[in-house]
Amino acid sequence: MASHTQPETSLPALFLQRMASWLGPEFGPFVEALTAPSDIGLRVNTLKISPHEFEGRSPFPLRPVPWCPEGFVVTDPEARPGTHPYHEAGLYYLQDPSAMAAGVLLNPQPGEWVLDLCAAPGGKTTHLAARMENRGVLVANEIHPRRVLALAKNLDRLGVTCALVLNESPGRLAARWEGLFDRVLVDAPCSGEGMFMRDPDAIRYWSPKAVEGCARRQRAILESAAALVRPGGYLLYATCTFAPEENEGVMGQFLRAHPEFDVVDVASHPAFDAGHPEWVAEGEPQLTRAVRLWPHRGPGHGHFYALLSRTGGAEPSRPRLYSIPRPPGRVRALFEAFCRETLVEPFPEKGLMLYRGLL
Ligand SMILES: C[S@@+](CC[C@H](N)C(=O)[O-])C[C@H]1O[C@@H](n2cnc3c(N)ncnc32)[C@H](O)[C@@H]1O
Structure with missing residues (x-):
């Protein structure tokens, strides 16, 4: 087993020995990084907002995650992104x-x-x-x-x-x-x-x-x-x-x-x-x-x-997906008029469905 000096940590001694034997000269930096405070990772939820738009309005300083275009590290260790209303609104997932x-x-x-x-x-x-x-x-x-x-x-x-x-x-x-x-x-x-x-x-x-x-x-x-x-x-x-x-x-x-x-x-x-x-x-x-x-x-x-x-084998036979019936034009026109009068933003068209005769 390689004899790389083991730093003082609460990590299991046998775990450290095993890692030292595999990592060689990288063992020291590895333990240092593993025992340092964790990075706060924030992945922008592109179902709700683009990474670019989020960067523009982010309450926290961000640095990109090199392998994930929608991923960031929150660089202020005092930031609490898990308690921000944007988190509750689903603009990002802490990952x-x-x-x-x-x-x-x-x-x-x-x-x-x-x-x-x-x-x-x-x-x-x-x-x-x-x-x-x-x-x-x-x-x-x-x-x-x-x-x-x-x-x-x-x-x-x-x-x-x-x-x-x-x-x-x-x-x-x-x-x-x-x-x-x-x-x-x-x-x-x-x-x-x-x-x-x-x-x-x-x-x-x-x-x-x-x-x-x-x-x-x-x-x-x-x-x-x-x-x-x-x-x-x-x-x-x-x-x-x-x-x-x-x-x-x-x-x-x-x-x-x-x-x-x-x-x-x-x-x-x-x-x-x-x-x-x-x-x-x-x-x-x-x-x-x-x-x-x-x-x-x-x-x-x-x-x-x-x-x-x-590789190889037969293609799957998949169940047919149920498609949501679109409401008739007359009902849609009434609903659209209601939206124009009442809502600030347009209602998403694909969110409309008829269920048991109700919109
Ligand atoms: C590493 S965690 C998954 C984390 C998750 N993918 C995420 O990104 O948030 C592994 C999950 O496997 C589940 N699990 C445990 N035993 C399992 C088993 N025998 N078969 C399938 N899943 C199991 C655990 O309950 C746990 O939620």
Whole structure:
């Protein structure tokens, strides 16, 4: 094991030893960044306002997140963007900058069928919805009932209308919706090493055994996720931990069991590191195309991402979407006259529907 001096921290000694052995000369800057106060990440909700317009009226000083055009770091550490009325109005979501890369890398398109399998509290789901411009089908699933409420609340606050919120196990979804989705996100429950300074429980429960337990659960979730991706579709695997067992290890085993998936070479940002298959016994060489975001190389607490594409197989047969009946012209004309007389801003045309004879 390399002998890099270990700084004084409350981090588990074994965690530090492991990281020192992999990071070599980068270990010191890594620990310094991991234990420094977190960056406040703010992602503008493009369903409500453009990044440019928000920058013009932002009450906080902002610096761009290099890999996400709608992402910023709030540079005043005293700012409290979570208590501002703009937050309540859904103009932005407070999200770690490294987590913002998920929406960028998965790159969902308007009109597609997209599944976020581990969605609560909705940081990445709300980003996917914004990138989809609220068009298509976004299934936001969360297995823990209590966390579903936070997810639904965030979707509502940010004005997401294309999402269906579910409280299911990945296995039940896979049995029902095989090969249905254009893009699937697995933001897996993990040992959360990137969250050590924000979540003391992550430190308390950390051990090599816990890391192995997380890897087992991630493998099970991925088995279901694989079945849900349509041929030609994409699967993005994400964690907020540095443990290679949960990243290159889980991915390496998955790729060997699923030759129908390949790792996509994502257009990489200079601040991104490549995956490190050499850090685990199960490493697959193509995992150098995965990406690692480190806290000492850019803003945020760090993430691992592998974008996989699925080849072969039959196209999905999708249920027909119910289309909302438009009100008859006479009713619309009356409503428009009412709006002109009463409202300050025009009523959004696509918000009008007839339900049981009522507008
Ligand atoms: C990293 S968090 C997701 C964070 C979320 N994507 C976001 O950006 O706000 C992982 C989620 O997986 C859920 N989870 C835990 N065990 C699971 C399992 N066996 N299958 C599916 N999801 C699980 C957790 O409840 C948690 O909400």
